[in-house]
Amino acid sequence: MTDEPTSNFIRDIIDEDLAAGTHTQIVTRFPPEPNGYLHIGHAFAIKVSHGIARDYKGLFYLRFDDTNPAKEEDEYVQAIKADVQWLGADWGDNLFFTSDYFDKLYEWAIHLINEGLAYVDDLTPEEMRTYRGTLTEPGKNSPYRDRPIKESLDLFQRMKSGEFDEGERVLRAKIDMANPNLNLRDPVLYRILHASHHRTGDKWKIYPSYDFAHGQSDAIEGITHSLCSLEFEFHRPLYNWFIENLPVPSKPRQIEFARLNIEYVITSKRKLLQLVTEGHVRGWDDPRMPTVSGLRRRGYTPEAINEFCHRAGVAKRERVNEYSLLEYCLRQDLEERAFRRMAVLDPVKVVIENFPEDEVEYFEGPNHPAKPELGARKVALTKEIYIERSDFMEDPPKKFFRLGPGREVRLRYACYITCTDFTKNEQGEITEIRATFDPESRGGSTPDGRRVKGTIHWVSATRNTPFEARIYEQLFTKANPEDVEEGQTFVDNLNPNSESIITAYGEPKLSEAKVSERFQFERKGYFAVDPDTNAEKFVFNQAVSLRDSWGKKQKKG
RNA sequence: GGCCUCGUGGUGUAAUGGUAGCACUAAGGAUUCUGAUUCCUUCUGUCGGGGUUCGAAUCCCUGCGAGGCUACCA
Numbered sequence: 279m280t281d282e283p284t285s286n287f288i289r290d291i292i293d294e295d296l297a298a299g300t301h302t303q304i305v306t307r308f309p310p311e312p313n314g315y316l317h318i319g320h321a322f323a324i325k326v327s328h329g330i331a332r333d334y335k336g337l338f339y340l341r342f343d344d345t346n347p348a349k350e351e352d353e354y355v356q357a358i359k360a361d362v363q364w365l366g367a368d369w370g371d372n373l374f375f376t377s378d379y380f381d382k383l384y385e386w387a388i389h390l391i392n393e394g395l396a397y398v399d400d401l402t403p404e405e406m407r408t409y410r411g412t413l414t415e416p417g418k419n420s421p422y423r424d425r426p427i428k429e430s431l432d433l434f435q436r437m438k439s440g441e442f443d444e445g446e447r448v449l450r451a452k453i454d455m456a457n458p459n460l461n462l463r464d465p466v467l468y469r470i471l472h473a474s475h476h477r478t479g480d481k482w483k484i485y486p487s488y489d490f491a492h493g494q495s496d497a498i499e500g501i502t503h504s505l506c507s508l509e510f511e512f513h514r515p516l517y518n519w520f521i522e523n524l525p526v527p528s529k530p531r532q533i534e535f536a537r538l539n540i541e542y543v544i545t546s547k548r549k550l551l552q553l554v555t556e557g558h559v560r561g562w563d564d565p566r567m568p569t570v571s572g573l574r575r576r577g578y579t580p581e582a583i584n585e586f587c588h589r590a591g592v593a594k595r596e597r598v599n600e601y602s603l604l605e606y607c608l609r610q611d612l613e614e615r616a617f618r619r620m621a622v623l624d625p626v627k628v629v630i631e632n633f634p635e636d637e638v639e640y641f642e643g644p645n646h647p648a649k650p651e652l653g654a655r656k657v658a659l660t661k662e663i664y665i666e667r668s669d670f671m672e673d674p675p676k677k678f679f680r681l682g683p684g685r686e687v688r689l690r691y692a693c694y695i696t697c698t699d700f701t702k703n704e705q706g707e708i709t710e711i712r713a714t715f716d717p718e719s720r721g722g723s724t725p726d727g728r729r730v731k732g733t734i735h736w737v738s739a740t741r742n743t744p745f746e747a748r749i750y751e752q753l754f755t756k757a758n759p760e761d762v763e764e765g766q767t768f769v770d771n772l773n774p775n776s777e778s779i780i781t782a783y784g785e786p787k788l789s790e791a792k793v794s795e796r797f798q799f800e801r802k803g804y805f806a807v808d809p810d811t812n813a814e815k816f817v818f819n820q821a822v823s824l825r826d827s828w829g830k831k832q833k834k835g
Numbered sequence: 836g837g838c839c840u841c842g843u844g845g846u847g848u849a850a851u852g853g854u855a856g857c858a859c860u861a862a863g864g865a866u867u868c869u870g871a872u873u874c875c876u877u878c879u880g881u882c883g884g885g886g887u888u889c890g891a892a893u894c895c896c897u898g899c900g901a902g903g904c905u906a907c908c909a
Contacts, residue, residue, distance in 0.1 A: 285849065290851085309909090346909075403906085407905080413838075447907095487907075512838090592848090595840080595842070596902055596903085602859065606858095648873090677870095690868060731870095827870055
């Protein structure tokens with residue numbers, strides 16, 4: 279894995295800060311809102327912040343940004359912790375919650391009111407919108423903007439004690455209603471929410487907004503570089519305004535970077551949730567989902583995901599990565615570590631005519647071709663076997679290195695067979711292939727040293743492990759799932775063939791596989807044991823296929 | 836319409852005033868009991884136009900293009 283730090287604009291800024299003596303130790307954080315599951319985009323954000331903390335020998339914190347009790351749940355907190363941990367981003371003892379700072383934040387709100395920098399506003403949400411102005415027109419001051427400090431103090435206190443209904447009043451910063459940056463047009467600091475919070479219960483009736491909570495939380499924790507995505511760029515002046523106008527213990531710096539986007543993938547919590555609730559996928563951890571839990575179930579390793587995030591790099595402009603890079607990272611990792619097994623996904627029977635009826639002959643195959651130290655397993659050869667339907671052609675072209683009438687191939691690890699005959703049904707499908715084996719070729723070569731170009735995988739028709747294979751394609755048919763006709767949504771771009779379930783046969787040893795264990799099915803792809811596996815059936819998910827230059831050539835014609 | 840940010844091969848990223856490099860993809864070849872892996876080779880790039888400079892991807896101006904911003908979400 280190439281995991282050396284790469285030069286990027288954030289590291290440049292940090293280098294400068296370090297050189298200028300602004301900081302001696304770097305502290306970063308990942309601040310998820312516990313209102314959904316983490317996806318690959320979050321994995322990228324984690325990688326950026328955690329990677330920097332690690333490379334600069336600094337600290338990495340995990341902080342749940344839980345300022346909206348209406349949306350957040352403890353269930354998500356637990357799932358997110360598990361995902362972050364699985365990804366290898368260790369926060370040590372530094373697990374925090376913005377809700378830990380509610381008292382401090384309240385105190386600071388009072389401070390602002392006392393300074394004449396905040397006021398309680400009685401405008402309705404609709405009125406506020408009108409008063410705010412537009413992108414091109416300045417807003418105008420609320421009639422409550424200059425109410426006496428004392429009055430705001432009293433009202434704010436009563437908001438806190440639950441005297442008012444939701445939406446009745448808010449606390450606003452007094453900044454500049456004409457500022458071209460809308461975030462500075464007297465942003466809301468506190469709103470009334472009579473919802474029960476997953477950690478503070480019913481203690482609070484008012485909750486701080488993201489803007490009022492985030493920077494101050496960073497400051498409390500001593501975060502030096504608060505890394506976030508591009509859309510917060512416009513919030514930075516406000517972020518700094520709070521830091522400058524409040525007696526905060528440290529001065530964090532917000533730096534924005536571009537989110538990670540991938541072709542054929544959606545990374546929007548809202549839309550992912552929609553896929554789940556509308557039943558387009560079986561759940562958050564459906565192997566087709568780009569969630570951390572979905573990728574994990576699919577067979578992805580944290581190493582592969584981290585490598586992908588590393589290779590995607592950090593940038594300041596929106597970009598879309600090719601899906602092939604993700605696949606490359608997984609293959610690269612699994613090529614190294616996955617044990618090899620044989621499995622036939624689309625079987626056709628071969629009868630070896632000169633093989634004794636009830637005999638079983640065992641051959642040995644290494645678990646990993648480049649690592650003999652990982653041992654070997656035995657595969658059973660019998661008179662009747664299955665081979666891949668695509669490994670036989672009735673009338674093959676010259677370059678087809680597999681089985682065809684009169685042609686000889688090697689059964690991997692076992693022996694050579696030559697096709698003598700075959701039968702078809704009315705639909706023209708091959709129903710059975712007949713062949714003879716060369717007893718001299720046992721072990722995979724013959725004394726005469728003749729060359730056999732093709733080697734195919736196979737499984738005994740009587741000694742095998744049947745299983746359900748789930749084969750995946752992209753969840754969406756378009757590289758940009760949002761590319762839709764008028765009146766359609768991304769849901770219309772769902773790929774109806776994103777999952778196909780087939781019955782397959784694996785070599786006997788596969789019966790010992792454990793849930794989430796990953797294998798390379800030789801010549802086919804990498805597969806992981808799905809948690810749906812039980813005493814009755816084995817389920818394997820195809821994580822990614824092997825590269826297939828032959829298949830590609832075929833497609834081109 | 837306003838403000839902000841950003842434009843480097845097909846894609847993603849380096850080069851911070853001094854030979855435009857790397858990776859993925861694609862194409863070709865070598866090796867191979869996986870048409871896998873590995874190894875080698877090749878293709879393609881600084882958005883346009885001015886300017887500063889001995890020298891510009893880099894600095895300045897301008898045009899063009901892309902993205903973001905009008906929640907009591909984060």
